[in-house]
Amino acid sequence: MISIRGRVAVRMERGAIRYGPVSTIDLDTWRHLPAAQQPDWPDRAELDRVVRELATMPPLVFAGECDQLKERLAAVTRGEAFVLQGGDCAETFSGATADNVRNKLKTLLQMAIVLTYAGRVPVVKIGRMAGQFAKPRSKPVEVRDGVELPAYRGDMVNGFDFTAEARRPDPARLLRAYHCSAATLNLARAFTKGGYADLRQVHAWNQDFVAESPAGQRYERLAREIDQALAFIKACGGDPSEFHTVEFYSSHEALILEYESALTRIDSRTGLPYDVSAHMVWIGERTRQLDGAHVEFASKIRNPIGVKLGPTTTPEEALALIEKLNPENEPGRLTLITRMGAKKIRDVLPPLVEKVTANGAAVAWVCDPMHGNTFEAPSGHKTRRLDDILDEVAGFFEVHHALGTHPGGIHIEFTGDDVTECVGGGHEIVEEDLALRYETTCDPRLNRSQSLDLAFRVAELYRAR
Ligand SMILES: O=C[C@H](O)[C@H](O)COP(=O)(O)O
Numbered sequence: 001m002i003s004i005r006g007r008v009a010v011r012m013e014r015g016a017i018r019y020g021p022v023s024t025i026d027l028d029t030w031r032h033l034p035a036a037q038q039p040d041w042p043d044r045a046e047l048d049r050v051v052r053e054l055a056t057m058p059p060l061v062f063a064g065e066c067d068q069l070k071e072r073l074a075a076v077t078r079g080e081a082f083v084l085q086g087g088d089c090a091e092t093f094s095g096a097t098a099d100n101v102r103n104k105l106k107t108l109l110q111m112a113i114v115l116t117y118a119g120r121v122p123v124v125k126i127g128r129m130a131g132q133f134a135k136p137r138s139k140p141v142e143v144r145d146g147v148e149l150p151a152y153r154g155d156m157v158n159g160f161d162f163t164a165e166a167r168r169p170d171p172a173r174l175l176r177a178y179h180c181s182a183a184t185l186n187l188a189r190a191f192t193k194g195g196y197a198d199l200r201q202v203h204a205w206n207q208d209f210v211a212e213s214p215a216g217q218r219y220e221r222l223a224r225e226i227d228q229a230l231a232f233i234k235a236c237g238g239d240p241s242e243f244h245t246v247e248f249y250s251s252h253e254a255l256i257l258e259y260e261s262a263l264t265r266i267d268s269r270t271g272l273p274y275d276v277s278a279h280m281v282w283i284g285e286r287t288r289q290l291d292g293a294h295v296e297f298a299s300k301i302r303n304p305i306g307v308k309l310g311p312t313t314t315p316e317e318a319l320a321l322i323e324k325l326n327p328e329n330e331p332g333r334l335t336l337i338t339r340m341g342a343k344k345i346r347d348v349l350p351p352l353v354e355k356v357t358a359n360g361a362a363v364a365w366v367c368d369p370m371h372g373n374t375f376e377a378p379s380g381h382k383t384r385r386l387d388d389i390l391d392e393v394a395g396f397f398e399v400h401h402a403l404g405t406h407p408g409g410i411h412i413e414f415t416g417d418d419v420t421e422c423v424g425g426g427h428e429i430v431e432e433d434l435a436l437r438y439e440t441t442c443d444p445r446l447n448r449s450q451s452l453d454l455a456f457r458v459a460e461l462y463r464a465r
C-alpha cells in the first residue's frame with residue numbers, strides 16, 4: 001500500500017510557494033471498488049512481481065511537466081488556446097519504431113501548423129502516444145468459426161493473434177509497455193526538441209505520399225505562406241530560430257490500474273501524487289462510473305485528467321464527475337472529451353454544456369469525433385466516414401457557438417501512414433478499398449491526408465467563430 005500521511009506539502013500557486021500539511025492520501029482506495037475492463041490475470045503472483053518491478057522504474061514524465069500541461073489546458077479553458085490530441089487507437093510493441101513515431105509526429109505537427117496558421121490559435125499538442133497500449137472492449141471474448149477466446153485488450157495485456165496462447169493476459173507485457181513508452185517518448189522528445197519540429201522545416205514534414213494528395217497540396221501552399229511570414233519576421237529584426245522547438249505532451253487512457261498505480265509517485269517538490277506514465281491520462285466512456293475504481297484512482301493523482309462522455313451522459317453525471325475529479329475547480333485539471341456521434345451531438349451536447357457552464361465549472365471541452373461514428377462495412381471491417389467525423393466536429397462548434405462557450409479542441413485517432421481504414425477524404429477511399437491497407441488492431445484511424453483534411457476544416461470552423 002502506498003500512502004502519504006502527515007507530510008508537508010509545498011504548493012506552487014501563481015508563483016508563490018505555499019507550505020501546508022497534506023491531508024492523508026491513500027492511493028490504494030481504488031482497490032476496494034469495482035474496476036471495469038480489467039484483464040483476468042491468470043497468474044496473480046507474476047502480476048505482483050511485475051508491479052513491484054514497475055514501481056522501481058524511473059518516471060517517464062516529470063510532475064513539473066504535468067503542471068505545465070495543466071497551465072496550457074487552463075488557457076484552453078479560458079478560450080485562449082486549442083487542444084490537438086491524437087495518435088494511434090492502440091499502439092503496438094512492434095509499432096514502436098523510429099519510422100512510425102516520426103510519421104505520427106509529422107502528422108501531428110502538420111495538423112498543428114494548419115490549426116495555428118489558418119485557425120490563428122495557439123495549439124496544445126498532446127499525443128495519444130507513448131502509453132496507449134490498452135483497450136477497453138465491448139465484449140470480453142471474441143468468437144471466430146465457433147472458437148471463443150479472450151478479446152484482444154491491447155499489447156499491454158495480450159497478443160492480437162487469434163490463438164489461446166497469444167490471448168492469455170501476460171503481466172510481463174506491462175513491463176514491455178513501460179519500455180516501449182520510454183523509447184517512444186525519448187524519440188518524440190528528440191524530434192520535438194532537436195530541430196525536426198523547427199518551423200523552418202514545414203516543407204520537410206510534407207514529403208512522401210501525402211505531398212501528392214489534395215490536402216498535401218493545400219498544405220504546401222500554406223507552408224509557402226509561412227516561409228514568407230518567417231522571412232518577414234527576420235526582415236523586421238525578429239529571430240525565426242525562436243520557433244526551433246515545440247512543446248509535446250504524452251497521454252493515454254488510464255485503463256489498467258495495476259500499471260497506472262505502479263507508476264504513481266510522490267512529487268518531491270510538492271509531496272503530491274502524480275501518475276508519471278504520461279503527462280495527461282483520461283478515463284474512458286466504459287470506465288467512468290462515479291463509484292468505480294478508475295474515477296477513484298484519477299481523483300487522487302494531480303495530472304491533468306480527461307473524461308470521455310458518450311451520448312447517454314446526463315448533466316447530473318457530468319456534474320458529479322466534475323465534483324469528484326476537480327473539487328477545487330482548478331482550471332486545466334479537467335478536460336471533458338465528448339464523443340456523441342454526428343447524428344446526436346446537436347441534441348445531446350447542449351444540455352451538458354449548459355448545466356456545466358451554469359455550475360461555474362472550469363473545464364476544457366474537447367471533441368472526439370471518432371468513437372461515436374464507428375460502423376461495420378459489408379466486408380466486416382470496422383470503419384468511420386470522414387464526412388461523419390467532420391459533421392460531428394461542425395456540430396461541436398455549432399453547439400459551443402450557440403451557447404457562447406469555447407470549443408476547446410479535438411481528440412482523434414490517426415496514423416502517419418497511408419492506411420485505408422476510414423472512408424472518404426480528398427483522396428476518396430471507398431468501402432471496397434478498406435482491405436488494401438487495414439492495419440489497425442482495434443479501431444479505424446485517419447490516414448495522414450484525411451488528418452490534414454480534418455485540420456483544414458477545423459481551422460475554418462475556428463476562424464469562422
Ligand atoms: O477504441 C475504443 C474501444 O476500445 C473500441 O471502440 C472497442 O471496440 P469493440 O467494440 O470492437 O470492442
Ligand SMILES: C=C(OP(=O)(O)O)C(=O)O
Nearest residue numbers: 136284285286308339371
Ligand atoms: C476507447 C476509447 O474511447 P471511448 O472510451 O470514448 O470509447 C478510446 O479513445 O480509445
